[in-house]
Amino acid sequence: MNVVANVADATSERLLIEAAQHDPSRFAELYENNFARVYAFVARRVQNREEAEDVTAEVFHQALSKLGRFQWRGVPFVAWLLRIAANALADRWQRESKNQEVAAEDLEEAGADHEVERSAMVFQLVERLPEDQRLVILRRFVEQKSLREISQELGRTEGAVKQLQFRALQTLRSNVRSNHE
Amino acid sequence: MNSPTIFDELDQAINQMLATPAESDESGDPEASQPNARAEIGELLSIASDLRNLPRPDFKMRLKAELEWQNWSPGTRLSLEIPSRRKALVGKVMPRKPLAAEADIMPTLSGNGYGIYPVRRANFAVSVLLHAAAMVVFVALGVMVVHDHSKDSIQTGPTVTLLTPYQPMAPGASKKDSGGGGGGEKSKLDLSAGGPPKTSMRAQLAPPVVILPQKDSKIMAEPTVVADLKLPDSHQTGDQLSKALALSSGTGTGSGVGSGSGGGYGSGHGRGYGPGNGFGHGGGEAGNGSVTKPKLIYSPDPEFSEEARKSKYQGVVVMTVLVGADGRIHNAQVTRSLGMGLDEKALETVKLWKFEPARASDGSPVAVYASIEVNFRLY
Numbered sequence: 291m292n293v294v295a296n297v298a299d300a301t302s303e304r305l306l307i308e309a310a311q312h313d314p315s316r317f318a319e320l321y322e323n324n325f326a327r328v329y330a331f332v333a334r335r336v337q338n339r340e341e342a343e344d345v346t347a348e349v350f351h352q353a354l355s356k357l358g359r360f361q362w363r364g365v366p367f368v369a370w371l372l373r374i375a376a377n378a379l380a381d382r383w384q385r386e387s388k389n390q391e392v393a394a395e396d397l398e399e400a401g402a403d404h405e406v407e408r409s410a411m412v413f414q415l416v417e418r419l420p421e422d423q424r425l426v427i428l429r430r431f432v433e434q435k436s437l438r439e440i441s442q443e444l445g446r447t448e449g450a451v452k453q454l455q456f457r458a459l460q461t462l463r464s465n466v467r468s469n470h471e
Numbered sequence: 472m473n474s475p476t477i478f479d480e481l482d483q484a485i486n487q488m489l490a491t492p493a494e495s496d497e498s499g500d501p502e503a504s505q506p507n508a509r510a511e512i513g514e515l516l517s518i519a520s521d522l523r524n525l526p527r528p529d530f531k532m533r534l535k536a537e538l539e540w541q542n543w544s545p546g547t548r549l550s551l552e553i554p555s556r557r558k559a560l561v562g563k564v565m566p567r568k569p570l571a572a573e574a575d576i577m578p579t580l581s582g583n584g585y586g587i588y589p590v591r592r593a594n595f596a597v598s599v600l601l602h603a604a605a606m607v608v609f610v611a612l613g614v615m616v617v618h619d620h621s622k623d624s625i626q627t628g629p630t631v632t633l634l635t636p637y638q639p640m641a642p643g644a645s646k647k648d649s650g651g652g653g654g655g656e657k658s659k660l661d662l663s664a665g666g667p668p669k670t671s672m673r674a675q676l677a678p679p680v681v682i683l684p685q686k687d688s689k690i691m692a693e694p695t696v697v698a699d700l701k702l703p704d705s706h707q708t709g710d711q712l713s714k715a716l717a718l719s720s721g722t723g724t725g726s727g728v729g730s731g732s733g734g735g736y737g738s739g740h741g742r743g744y745g746p747g748n749g750f751g752h753g754g755g756e757a758g759n760g761s762v763t764k765p766k767l768i769y770s771p772d773p774e775f776s777e778e779a780r781k782s783k784y785q786g787v788v789v790m791t792v793l794v795g796a797d798g799r800i801h802n803a804q805v806t807r808s809l810g811m812g813l814d815e816k817a818l819e820t821v822k823l824w825k826f827e828p829a830r831a832s833d834g835s836p837v838a839v840y841a842s843i844e845v846n847f848r849l850y
Contacts, residue, residue, distance in 0.1 A: 325531055342524055347534050347587035355539055412521040431522040434489055452478040459515040
């Protein structure tokens with residue numbers, strides 16, 4: 291069954307790529323399907339969120355401009371995107387004249403990175419959290435606010451916010467597990 | 472004393488993790504930083520570690536919007552060679568920051584925008600080009616206006632005036648020929664035989680006559696016609712070709728002799744000699760109004776001389792010109808000089824002028840003399 295499902299997914303992705311090559315507006319679907327993995331791949335290799343967003347944007351702009359040259363060879367589309375990301379990172383590191391050796395190592399393991407997969411999954415699962423939990427996660431990890439600041443902003447007690455943070459992480463963990471299974 | 476709850480322990484671990492640099496290996500290993508943490512906290516910290524680089528909620532949407540714009544206008548895609556610019560574009564989207572606290576001053580000036588909505592850098596480029604074009608147009612117009620004004624200020628506003636009535640010339644006559652005259656006593660008889668009267672360019676004191684007045688004048692003046700040519704001497708004024716022997720001053724009017732009018736000699740009008748008009752002599756067309764005036768069709772402006780321009784000297788140069796049958800000026804003489812090189816400038820320029828030539832009654836072009844007034848004026 292898994293083999294059949296994979297073949298169906300591959301066929302679907304191939305059709306989607308061909309559609310996007312003829313009509314670039316269809317690229318949005320490819321973007322939605324692959325954004326989290328590309329961002330996670332980049333985020334694990336840069337030092338801060340701004341740089342991760344910078345490189346991710348560069349990857350998708352390059353992908354869109356080069357989409358006409360993409361040839362389907364049975365490899366998932368995300369592999370092509372991650373290759374662009376690896377090159378972008380290598381270029382960036384080369385420009386900054388540092389971490390060149392690390393870049394080479396990272397490029398080798400760009401294809402199969404389970405941590406990247408999990409991070410991408412976590413990013414996507416955050417969007418499905420209950421609203422109050424999602425707000426706490428965003429304030430805590432994106433804006434890096436303290437629980438006191440969050441409680442004042444949301445009009446809740448610190449204890450309540452602390453519990454929301456705990457519940458949100460629990461929800462994410464259980465969802466990651468269920469997705470892995 | 473209350474022991475910390477699992478919520479507190481987790482929050483403390485998260486605080487410690489967030490305070491640790493992301494590239495540090497310890498930050499991703501909760502067991503190492505919290506050796507006594509329970510297994511659940513370790514698992515949750517692992518999830519929290521992934522959340523450290525959680526993208527901003529609006530980043531994905533903004534990037535999608537950028538990509539859609541890139542689709543619509545492929546030529547206006549954002550520059551990827553400048554990562555810092557990209558960072559400014561998609562990174563600074565923190566709405567919680569007041570605008571005054573933004574690192575960039577006037578970010579829209581460089582096409583970055585305030586983060587309220589995605590910005591197309593192409594608009595910035597187009598705007599710059601349009602403004603530059605407008606500037607060029609304004610500057611060019613300004614230069615043209617200044618240039619034209621300065622040109623006007625040192626050049627003339629020439630006025631061409633045919634000051635004197637045009638003087639038709641006899642075909643084949645010399646350049647000095649200028650018309651003829653005529654006269655008579657309304658006699659029934661044609662002008663009797665004889666020779667032409669004496670000629671003189673001085674004022675005519677006595678017109679030519681064939682039949683002398685009965686009363687002797689105390690101051691006798693020899694009859695002349697106003698012309699500048701040599702005529703054969705004759706003891707009696709008359710027509711050399713006439714067969715009439717009886718004395719007669721002719722059928723014309725006035726004090727002259729002939730069939731014209733005025734104090735001249737011949738069939739024309741005026742005090743000249745011949746069938747023309749006015750003073751002088753020649754074979755021009757008989758009668759006024761039968762020759763059209765030359766019409767100026769091309770008249771480039773004369774320039775001020777450097778000397779006159781510096782001195783802001785202005786005035787009028789009057790010239791007498793010969794407008795040929797070809798419409799060009801063949802002879803030009805200054806009759807009222809202005810000096811400071813303006814006479815020469817006027818002469819140089821009027822030689823370039825073109826006229827529609829004067830025409831005789833039969834439509835053929837004829838040469839005429841005319842006076843031209845060239846006005847040098849500083850504006």
